[in-house]
Amino acid sequence: MSGFKYAAPAQFYSLAGKMVPWFAVLAAILAVIGLAIGLYVAPIDVTQKDSYRIIFIHVPAAWMSMFLYVVMAFWGAMALGLNTRLSAMMAQSIAPTGALMTALALWTGALWGKPTWGTYWAWDARMTSELILLFLYLGIIALRNAIDDPRRADKACSVLALVGVVNVPIIYYSVNWWNTLHQGATIKMGKASIDDIMLAGLLVMVFAFWFYSIAVTLVRLRAIILEREAGAAWVARLAEVKEER
Amino acid sequence: MSAEQETTQETVTASGSIKSRHKRFLWIAVGLVFVVAIVALVLNALGSSITYFYSPTDVMQNKAPQGRAFRVGGMVEGGSVVRGTDGLTVYFNVTDTAETVSVVYTGILPDLFAEEKGVVAQGKLDDHGVFQATQVLAKHDENYVAPEVQAALDEAHKARAAETLKQ
Numbered sequence: 466m467s468g469f470k471y472a473a474p475a476q477f478y479s480l481a482g483k484m485v486p487w488f489a490v491l492a493a494i495l496a497v498i499g500l501a502i503g504l505y506v507a508p509i510d511v512t513q514k515d516s517y518r519i520i521f522i523h524v525p526a527a528w529m530s531m532f533l534y535v536v537m538a539f540w541g542a543m544a545l546g547l548n549t550r551l552s553a554m555m556a557q558s559i560a561p562t563g564a565l566m567t568a569l570a571l572w573t574g575a576l577w578g579k580p581t582w583g584t585y586w587a588w589d590a591r592m593t594s595e596l597i598l599l600f601l602y603l604g605i606i607a608l609r610n611a612i613d614d615p616r617r618a619d620k621a622c623s624v625l626a627l628v629g630v631v632n633v634p635i636i637y638y639s640v641n642w643w644n645t646l647h648q649g650a651t652i653k654m655g656k657a658s659i660d661d662i663m664l665a666g667l668l669v670m671v672f673a674f675w676f677y678s679i680a681v682t683l684v685r686l687r688a689i690i691l692e693r694e695a696g697a698a699w700v701a702r703l704a705e706v707k708e709e710r
Numbered sequence: 711m712s713a714e715q716e717t718t719q720e721t722v723t724a725s726g727s728i729k730s731r732h733k734r735f736l737w738i739a740v741g742l743v744f745v746v747a748i749v750a751l752v753l754n755a756l757g758s759s760i761t762y763f764y765s766p767t768d769v770m771q772n773k774a775p776q777g778r779a780f781r782v783g784g785m786v787e788g789g790s791v792v793r794g795t796d797g798l799t800v801y802f803n804v805t806d807t808a809e810t811v812s813v814v815y816t817g818i819l820p821d822l823f824a825e826e827k828g829v830v831a832q833g834k835l836d837d838h839g840v841f842q843a844t845q846v847l848a849k850h851d852e853n854y855v856a857p858e859v860q861a862a863l864d865e866a867h868k869a870r871a872a873e874t875l876k877q
Contacts (some may be wrong), residue, residue, distance in 0.1 A: 508856035512822060517854055546735040582830075582847045583820030589762035627742060631749045644761045644783060646830055651852040659854040 474551050474690045475699040481683040488680035495673035502666030510663075519577040521666055525674035527570035530598060531633050533563035533678060537605075538630040541623030553619035554693065556626060557609060558686035562678050564602035571595060582646060590639035591647035594632055601629040615693055763830045766809040774835075782811055782841055783830040783849060791825055804829060804841075815843035822848035 471477045503521035510517040537559040544553035574592070575585040586592065605622050612618035640649045651659050652667075659667070694700050701707075753760065763783030764774040774780050787803035787810060794800065799816045802825075813831050823829060828849035833842045855863075 508858065511855045511857055511860040512824075512827070512850060513854075520854075542735075542738050545738055546731060548731075548734075581820070581822055581850055583823075584845075584847055587762065587847070590760050627738065628745050630742075631746050635749070635753070644763050644765070646762050646847060646849055648850055648852045651854065658852055660856040660859060662856070663854050 472549060472551055474554065474694055475697070477551055478687055478690045481687050485680050485683050485687075488676045488683070492673050492676035492680055495669050495676065499666055499669035499673050502662065502669060507663045507666050508660065513581060516577060516580045519573050520663075521670045523570060523573040523577060524667055525671045526566045526573065527595070528671060529674050529678055530563060530566040530570050530595070531636055533559050533566060534598060534601070534626075534633055535630065537563060538626045541626040544619050545623045545627075550616075550619075550693070551690075553616075553623065554686060554689045556623060557619075558682050558689055560602055560606050560609075560622075561685065562681050564599060564606065566674075566678070567595065567599040567602055571599065587646045589645040589647055590643045591636065591645045594636040594639055597632055598629075598636060601625070601632060605629075765806040766804055766811040767806055769811050769835070769841075770809045777834075779832060779834050779844070781830050781832045782813070783828070784811075786823070786825050786827055786829050788825045802829075804831065811841050812839070813841045813843050813846075815846050817844075817846070819846055820848040822850055824848075 471480055499521060503518055507518070509515055537556045540552045540556035540559070543549065544556060571592070574595075578587070579585050605625050608625055609618045609622050612621055639645060640647055651657060652664070657664050691700060691706075758764075758773070763781035766782060766784050768774050769782055774782070782804055784804040784806040787805045790801075790803035792801040794816075796816075798818075799814065800819065801812070801814055803810045803812055805811075813833075815831065815833075823846065828851060830847045830849050831841060831843040832845040832847075836842050
Protein backbone atom coordinates (compact mmCIF):
# COMPACT_ATOMS: atom_id res chain seq x y z
CA MET A 466 0.00 0.00 0.00
CA SER A 467 3.06 2.23 -0.22
CA GLY A 468 1.66 4.03 -3.28
CA PHE A 469 -1.21 5.37 -1.21
CA LYS A 470 1.08 7.51 0.92
CA TYR A 471 1.20 9.89 -2.06
CA ALA A 472 -2.53 10.46 -1.63
CA ALA A 473 -1.54 12.78 1.22
CA PRO A 474 -0.96 16.31 -0.11
CA ALA A 475 2.32 16.65 1.84
CA GLN A 476 3.83 13.56 0.20
CA PHE A 477 2.54 14.41 -3.25
CA TYR A 478 3.86 17.95 -2.99
CA SER A 479 7.47 16.76 -2.87
CA LEU A 480 6.93 13.97 -5.42
CA ALA A 481 5.38 16.46 -7.89
CA GLY A 482 8.31 18.82 -7.33
CA LYS A 483 10.73 16.08 -8.42
CA MET A 484 8.66 15.18 -11.51
CA VAL A 485 8.09 18.68 -12.92
CA PRO A 486 11.60 19.30 -14.43
CA TRP A 487 11.60 15.93 -16.22
CA PHE A 488 8.24 16.50 -17.88
CA ALA A 489 9.10 20.11 -18.72
CA VAL A 490 12.41 19.21 -20.38
CA LEU A 491 10.83 16.29 -22.27
CA ALA A 492 8.04 18.58 -23.49
CA ALA A 493 10.51 21.20 -24.73
CA ILE A 494 12.70 18.63 -26.56
CA LEU A 495 9.71 16.92 -28.19
CA ALA A 496 8.18 20.25 -29.21
CA VAL A 497 11.41 21.26 -30.98
CA ILE A 498 11.62 17.89 -32.79
CA GLY A 499 7.91 17.87 -33.59
CA LEU A 500 7.88 21.41 -34.99
CA ALA A 501 11.08 20.73 -36.97
CA ILE A 502 9.42 17.72 -38.61
CA GLY A 503 6.13 19.53 -39.05
CA LEU A 504 7.41 22.81 -40.44
CA TYR A 505 10.55 21.73 -42.36
CA VAL A 506 10.78 17.99 -42.98
CA ALA A 507 7.15 17.15 -43.79
CA PRO A 508 6.07 17.85 -47.39
CA ILE A 509 3.13 20.07 -48.30
CA ASP A 510 -0.33 18.58 -48.71
CA VAL A 511 -1.50 18.29 -52.32
CA THR A 512 -4.79 20.16 -51.87
CA GLN A 513 -4.19 22.40 -48.83
CA LYS A 514 -0.53 23.26 -49.57
CA ASP A 515 1.20 24.78 -46.53
CA SER A 516 -1.90 25.72 -44.56
CA TYR A 517 -2.40 22.10 -43.42
CA ARG A 518 0.64 22.56 -41.12
CA ILE A 519 -1.63 24.04 -38.48
CA ILE A 520 -2.60 20.44 -37.64
CA PHE A 521 0.68 20.06 -35.73
CA ILE A 522 -0.78 22.45 -33.14
CA HIS A 523 -4.50 22.07 -33.75
CA VAL A 524 -4.83 18.29 -33.45
CA PRO A 525 -2.73 17.84 -30.26
CA ALA A 526 -4.53 20.79 -28.64
CA ALA A 527 -7.96 19.41 -29.56
CA TRP A 528 -7.07 15.93 -28.29
CA MET A 529 -5.67 17.32 -25.03
CA SER A 530 -8.77 19.48 -24.54
CA MET A 531 -10.96 16.36 -24.52
CA PHE A 532 -8.52 14.09 -22.70
CA LEU A 533 -7.88 16.61 -19.90
CA TYR A 534 -11.62 17.00 -19.39
CA VAL A 535 -12.03 13.25 -18.90
CA VAL A 536 -9.11 13.21 -16.43
CA MET A 537 -10.60 16.19 -14.58
CA ALA A 538 -14.00 14.49 -14.39
CA PHE A 539 -12.30 11.28 -13.17
CA TRP A 540 -10.63 13.13 -10.29
CA GLY A 541 -13.93 14.87 -9.63
CA ALA A 542 -15.61 11.47 -9.26
CA MET A 543 -12.79 10.34 -6.95
CA ALA A 544 -13.19 13.50 -4.87
CA LEU A 545 -16.92 12.92 -4.52
CA GLY A 546 -16.68 9.20 -3.88
CA LEU A 547 -13.60 8.97 -1.66
CA ASN A 548 -13.90 12.45 -0.15
CA THR A 549 -10.16 12.97 -0.63
CA ARG A 550 -8.72 16.46 -0.83
CA LEU A 551 -5.88 15.66 -3.22
CA SER A 552 -8.29 14.29 -5.87
CA ALA A 553 -10.22 17.57 -5.83
CA MET A 554 -6.98 19.55 -6.02
CA MET A 555 -5.95 17.44 -9.06
CA ALA A 556 -9.23 18.30 -10.78
CA GLN A 557 -8.81 21.96 -9.83
CA SER A 558 -5.27 22.07 -11.24
CA ILE A 559 -6.31 20.61 -14.63
CA ALA A 560 -9.12 23.08 -15.48
CA PRO A 561 -7.02 26.10 -16.63
CA THR A 562 -4.77 23.95 -18.87
CA GLY A 563 -7.86 22.27 -20.31
CA ALA A 564 -9.41 25.65 -21.04
CA LEU A 565 -6.17 26.81 -22.70
CA MET A 566 -6.06 23.70 -24.93
CA THR A 567 -9.71 24.17 -25.92
CA ALA A 568 -9.17 27.84 -26.75
CA LEU A 569 -6.05 26.92 -28.74
CA ALA A 570 -7.94 24.24 -30.70
CA LEU A 571 -10.77 26.68 -31.52
CA TRP A 572 -8.40 29.50 -32.44
CA THR A 573 -6.08 27.46 -34.67
CA GLY A 574 -9.14 25.81 -36.20
CA ALA A 575 -10.54 29.23 -37.12
CA LEU A 576 -7.22 30.34 -38.63
CA TRP A 577 -7.14 27.15 -40.68
CA GLY A 578 -10.83 27.29 -41.59
CA LYS A 579 -10.57 30.60 -43.43
CA PRO A 580 -8.11 29.46 -46.15
CA THR A 581 -9.53 25.93 -46.32
CA TRP A 582 -13.30 26.19 -46.01
CA GLY A 583 -13.65 29.89 -46.72
CA THR A 584 -14.95 30.82 -43.25
CA TYR A 585 -13.50 31.27 -39.75
CA TRP A 586 -16.46 29.75 -38.01
CA ALA A 587 -19.45 27.55 -38.76
CA TRP A 588 -22.11 26.40 -36.33
CA ASP A 589 -21.61 22.74 -37.13
CA ALA A 590 -21.79 20.02 -34.47
CA ARG A 591 -18.01 19.59 -34.05
CA MET A 592 -17.24 23.28 -33.56
CA THR A 593 -20.29 24.02 -31.42
CA SER A 594 -19.63 21.11 -29.04
CA GLU A 595 -15.96 22.14 -28.72
CA LEU A 596 -17.13 25.67 -27.86
CA ILE A 597 -19.42 24.17 -25.20
CA LEU A 598 -16.34 22.39 -23.82
CA LEU A 599 -14.62 25.77 -23.43
CA PHE A 600 -17.67 27.13 -21.58
CA LEU A 601 -17.66 24.05 -19.32
CA TYR A 602 -14.02 24.63 -18.37
CA LEU A 603 -14.64 28.35 -17.78
CA GLY A 604 -17.83 27.56 -15.85
CA ILE A 605 -15.98 25.17 -13.55
CA ILE A 606 -13.23 27.74 -12.92
CA ALA A 607 -15.85 30.43 -12.23
CA LEU A 608 -17.87 28.16 -9.94
CA ARG A 609 -14.80 27.44 -7.82
CA ASN A 610 -14.07 31.13 -7.46
CA ALA A 611 -17.69 31.83 -6.53
CA ILE A 612 -17.65 29.50 -3.50
CA ASP A 613 -15.58 30.54 -0.49
CA ASP A 614 -15.37 27.19 1.29
CA PRO A 615 -12.87 25.09 -0.73
CA ARG A 616 -14.41 21.75 0.34
CA ARG A 617 -17.86 22.86 -0.83
CA ALA A 618 -16.31 24.21 -4.04
CA ASP A 619 -14.68 20.78 -4.57
CA LYS A 620 -18.07 19.09 -4.48
CA ALA A 621 -19.83 21.61 -6.71
CA CYS A 622 -17.05 21.59 -9.31
CA SER A 623 -16.86 17.80 -9.28
CA VAL A 624 -20.59 17.52 -9.98
CA LEU A 625 -20.41 20.06 -12.81
CA ALA A 626 -17.35 18.33 -14.30
CA LEU A 627 -19.14 14.97 -14.19
CA VAL A 628 -22.31 16.32 -15.80
CA GLY A 629 -20.25 17.91 -18.58
CA VAL A 630 -18.34 14.73 -19.39
CA VAL A 631 -21.16 13.61 -21.73
CA ASN A 632 -20.01 16.38 -24.06
CA VAL A 633 -16.69 14.63 -24.77
CA PRO A 634 -18.07 11.67 -26.77
CA ILE A 635 -20.38 14.13 -28.54
CA ILE A 636 -17.36 16.17 -29.69
CA TYR A 637 -15.48 13.06 -30.74
CA TYR A 638 -18.31 11.35 -32.66
CA SER A 639 -20.04 14.52 -33.93
CA VAL A 640 -18.37 14.14 -37.33
CA ASN A 641 -19.79 10.61 -37.65
CA TRP A 642 -23.25 11.24 -36.19
CA TRP A 643 -24.15 14.34 -38.18
CA ASN A 644 -23.22 16.04 -41.42
CA THR A 645 -20.59 18.56 -40.36
CA LEU A 646 -18.35 20.99 -42.18
CA HIS A 647 -15.45 19.58 -40.16
CA GLN A 648 -13.97 16.50 -41.80
CA GLY A 649 -13.92 13.06 -40.18
CA ALA A 650 -11.05 11.62 -38.16
CA THR A 651 -7.78 11.20 -40.06
CA ILE A 652 -6.24 8.88 -37.49
CA LYS A 653 -8.48 5.96 -36.65
CA MET A 654 -7.78 2.67 -34.91
CA GLY A 655 -5.39 0.69 -37.08
CA LYS A 656 -5.12 3.11 -40.00
CA ALA A 657 -4.37 6.72 -40.74
CA SER A 658 -5.12 8.51 -44.01
CA ILE A 659 -2.07 10.73 -43.70
CA ASP A 660 1.48 10.66 -45.03
CA ASP A 661 3.90 8.78 -42.70
CA ILE A 662 6.24 11.72 -42.06
CA MET A 663 3.27 14.01 -41.31
CA LEU A 664 1.94 11.38 -38.90
CA ALA A 665 5.34 11.12 -37.20
CA GLY A 666 5.48 14.89 -36.65
CA LEU A 667 1.91 14.89 -35.39
CA LEU A 668 2.53 12.11 -32.86
CA VAL A 669 5.71 13.78 -31.53
CA MET A 670 3.70 16.99 -31.04
CA VAL A 671 0.97 15.04 -29.26
CA PHE A 672 3.53 13.75 -26.75
CA ALA A 673 5.00 17.24 -26.38
CA PHE A 674 1.52 18.55 -25.51
CA TRP A 675 1.02 15.68 -23.08
CA PHE A 676 4.22 16.36 -21.18
CA TYR A 677 3.65 20.11 -21.23
CA SER A 678 0.18 19.59 -19.75
CA ILE A 679 1.50 17.25 -17.06
CA ALA A 680 4.34 19.65 -16.11
CA VAL A 681 2.13 22.74 -15.96
CA THR A 682 -0.64 20.93 -14.10
CA LEU A 683 1.83 19.67 -11.48
CA VAL A 684 3.29 23.15 -10.96
CA ARG A 685 -0.24 24.50 -10.49
CA LEU A 686 -1.12 21.58 -8.21
CA ARG A 687 1.85 22.36 -5.98
CA ALA A 688 0.71 25.97 -5.67
CA ILE A 689 -2.83 24.85 -4.87
CA ILE A 690 -1.58 22.41 -2.22
CA LEU A 691 0.50 25.13 -0.56
CA GLU A 692 -2.38 27.60 -0.67
CA ARG A 693 -4.95 25.20 0.76
CA GLU A 694 -2.64 23.60 3.34
CA ALA A 695 -1.10 26.92 4.37
CA GLY A 696 -1.93 26.35 8.03
CA ALA A 697 -0.41 22.85 8.20
CA ALA A 698 2.77 22.15 10.15
CA TRP A 699 4.49 20.41 7.18
CA VAL A 700 4.15 23.54 5.07
CA ALA A 701 5.82 25.65 7.77
CA ARG A 702 8.72 23.14 7.86
CA LEU A 703 9.35 23.45 4.08
CA ALA A 704 12.72 25.02 3.22
CA GLU A 705 11.19 27.31 0.56
CA VAL A 706 8.57 28.56 3.01
CA LYS A 707 11.16 29.20 5.75
CA GLU A 708 13.24 31.25 3.33
CA GLU A 709 10.26 33.44 2.56
CA ARG A 710 9.54 34.19 6.21
CA MET B 711 -8.52 22.66 12.88
CA SER B 712 -5.13 21.96 11.34
CA ALA B 713 -4.75 20.04 8.12
CA GLU B 714 -3.14 17.09 9.91
CA GLN B 715 -6.09 16.75 12.27
CA GLU B 716 -8.38 16.90 9.29
CA THR B 717 -6.46 14.08 7.63
CA THR B 718 -6.79 11.78 10.65
CA GLN B 719 -10.45 12.54 10.92
CA GLU B 720 -10.96 11.75 7.26
CA THR B 721 -9.10 8.46 7.53
CA VAL B 722 -11.32 7.44 10.41
CA THR B 723 -14.56 8.31 8.66
CA ALA B 724 -13.42 6.86 5.35
CA SER B 725 -12.22 3.53 6.77
CA GLY B 726 -15.16 3.35 9.14
CA SER B 727 -17.68 3.58 6.33
CA ILE B 728 -16.61 1.58 3.29
CA LYS B 729 -20.32 1.07 2.67
CA SER B 730 -21.11 4.77 2.45
CA ARG B 731 -18.19 5.21 0.07
CA HIS B 732 -19.62 2.51 -2.22
CA LYS B 733 -22.98 4.18 -1.91
CA ARG B 734 -21.52 7.52 -3.05
CA PHE B 735 -19.91 5.94 -6.12
CA LEU B 736 -23.23 4.23 -6.88
CA TRP B 737 -25.01 7.59 -6.75
CA ILE B 738 -22.39 9.09 -9.07
CA ALA B 739 -22.94 6.23 -11.53
CA VAL B 740 -26.73 6.57 -11.33
CA GLY B 741 -26.45 10.33 -11.83
CA LEU B 742 -24.22 9.87 -14.88
CA VAL B 743 -26.65 7.35 -16.41
CA PHE B 744 -29.47 9.88 -16.05
CA VAL B 745 -27.41 12.71 -17.56
CA VAL B 746 -26.44 10.52 -20.51
CA ALA B 747 -30.08 9.47 -20.97
CA ILE B 748 -31.28 13.10 -20.93
CA VAL B 749 -28.64 14.22 -23.42
CA ALA B 750 -29.34 11.24 -25.70
CA LEU B 751 -33.07 12.08 -25.69
CA VAL B 752 -32.44 15.76 -26.39
CA LEU B 753 -30.04 15.00 -29.25
CA ASN B 754 -32.51 12.50 -30.65
CA ALA B 755 -35.33 15.04 -30.47
CA LEU B 756 -33.21 17.71 -32.16
CA GLY B 757 -32.41 15.12 -34.82
CA SER B 758 -31.61 16.53 -38.22
CA SER B 759 -31.57 20.16 -37.03
CA ILE B 760 -28.04 19.51 -35.70
CA THR B 761 -27.02 18.54 -39.21
CA TYR B 762 -24.96 21.27 -40.85
CA PHE B 763 -26.07 20.46 -44.37
CA TYR B 764 -28.49 18.27 -46.31
CA SER B 765 -27.46 15.90 -49.08
CA PRO B 766 -28.90 16.21 -52.61
CA THR B 767 -30.91 13.03 -51.85
CA ASP B 768 -32.47 14.77 -48.82
CA VAL B 769 -33.36 17.71 -51.06
CA MET B 770 -34.96 15.51 -53.72
CA GLN B 771 -36.96 13.64 -51.08
CA ASN B 772 -38.16 17.01 -49.69
CA LYS B 773 -36.43 16.36 -46.33
CA ALA B 774 -34.69 19.74 -46.57
CA PRO B 775 -36.55 22.82 -45.24
CA GLN B 776 -39.05 24.22 -47.74
CA GLY B 777 -39.21 27.93 -48.49
CA ARG B 778 -36.33 28.96 -46.26
CA ALA B 779 -32.56 28.96 -46.42
CA PHE B 780 -30.62 25.77 -45.75
CA ARG B 781 -27.31 24.22 -46.71
CA VAL B 782 -26.71 21.53 -49.27
CA GLY B 783 -23.48 19.54 -49.26
CA GLY B 784 -21.75 16.93 -51.38
CA MET B 785 -19.25 16.67 -54.20
CA VAL B 786 -18.93 19.18 -57.02
CA GLU B 787 -19.85 17.03 -60.01
CA GLY B 788 -16.95 16.57 -62.45
CA GLY B 789 -17.26 18.75 -65.56
CA SER B 790 -20.28 20.61 -64.20
CA VAL B 791 -18.57 23.91 -63.29
CA VAL B 792 -19.50 26.69 -65.73
CA ARG B 793 -18.46 30.30 -65.20
CA GLY B 794 -20.73 33.16 -66.19
CA THR B 795 -19.69 35.98 -68.51
CA ASP B 796 -19.49 38.46 -65.59
CA GLY B 797 -16.62 36.41 -64.17
CA LEU B 798 -18.25 36.13 -60.75
CA THR B 799 -21.29 33.94 -61.32
CA VAL B 800 -20.61 30.22 -61.30
CA TYR B 801 -22.92 27.32 -62.07
CA PHE B 802 -22.20 23.81 -60.79
CA ASN B 803 -23.89 20.61 -59.68
CA VAL B 804 -23.65 19.18 -56.18
CA THR B 805 -23.94 15.42 -56.11
CA ASP B 806 -23.94 12.59 -53.59
CA THR B 807 -23.62 10.12 -56.52
CA ALA B 808 -27.32 9.22 -56.17
CA GLU B 809 -28.95 12.64 -56.71
CA THR B 810 -27.80 16.01 -58.04
CA VAL B 811 -28.72 19.61 -57.23
CA SER B 812 -27.90 22.51 -59.58
CA VAL B 813 -26.37 25.52 -57.82
CA VAL B 814 -25.91 29.13 -58.93
CA TYR B 815 -23.56 31.35 -56.95
CA THR B 816 -22.26 34.86 -57.46
CA GLY B 817 -19.21 35.70 -55.40
CA ILE B 818 -15.73 34.60 -54.45
CA LEU B 819 -15.17 30.86 -54.16
CA PRO B 820 -12.79 29.39 -51.56
CA ASP B 821 -9.37 28.34 -52.90
CA LEU B 822 -10.10 24.69 -52.33
CA PHE B 823 -13.26 24.75 -54.44
CA ALA B 824 -12.74 22.23 -57.26
CA GLU B 825 -14.53 19.58 -59.27
CA GLU B 826 -14.77 16.18 -57.55
CA LYS B 827 -14.15 17.89 -54.18
CA GLY B 828 -16.43 18.44 -51.22
CA VAL B 829 -18.57 21.57 -51.04
CA VAL B 830 -21.25 23.07 -48.77
CA ALA B 831 -23.52 25.78 -50.24
CA GLN B 832 -25.97 27.91 -48.26
CA GLY B 833 -29.04 29.37 -49.92
CA LYS B 834 -32.56 28.67 -51.13
CA LEU B 835 -34.19 26.56 -53.82
CA ASP B 836 -35.93 28.75 -56.42
CA ASP B 837 -39.12 27.84 -58.29
CA HIS B 838 -37.17 25.99 -60.98
CA GLY B 839 -35.45 23.72 -58.44
CA VAL B 840 -32.14 25.57 -58.82
CA PHE B 841 -30.29 26.28 -55.59
CA GLN B 842 -29.53 30.01 -55.32
CA ALA B 843 -26.45 30.05 -53.09
CA THR B 844 -25.46 33.02 -50.93
CA GLN B 845 -22.33 31.35 -49.53
CA VAL B 846 -20.14 28.51 -50.77
CA LEU B 847 -17.68 26.71 -48.48
CA ALA B 848 -15.17 24.02 -49.41
CA LYS B 849 -15.41 20.87 -47.34
CA HIS B 850 -12.20 18.95 -47.48
CA ASP B 851 -11.67 15.29 -46.64
CA GLU B 852 -9.57 13.70 -43.92
CA ASN B 853 -6.73 12.70 -46.28
CA TYR B 854 -3.34 14.40 -46.18
CA VAL B 855 -1.19 13.45 -49.15
CA ALA B 856 2.38 14.43 -50.06
CA PRO B 857 2.91 15.67 -53.68
CA GLU B 858 5.23 12.75 -54.57
CA VAL B 859 2.70 10.25 -53.31
CA GLN B 860 -0.06 11.94 -55.31
CA ALA B 861 2.18 11.85 -58.41
CA ALA B 862 2.79 8.13 -57.89
CA LEU B 863 -0.95 7.54 -57.44
CA ASP B 864 -1.70 9.46 -60.65
CA GLU B 865 0.94 7.42 -62.52
CA ALA B 866 -0.60 4.17 -61.32
CA HIS B 867 -4.04 5.43 -62.27
CA LYS B 868 -2.87 6.35 -65.78
CA ALA B 869 -1.13 2.99 -66.20
CA ARG B 870 -4.31 1.19 -65.21
CA ALA B 871 -6.37 3.31 -67.59
CA ALA B 872 -3.96 2.55 -70.47
CA GLU B 873 -4.15 -1.14 -69.58
CA THR B 874 -7.94 -1.10 -69.81
CA LEU B 875 -7.83 0.73 -73.14
CA LYS B 876 -5.53 -1.91 -74.65
CA GLN B 877 -7.86 -4.75 -73.72
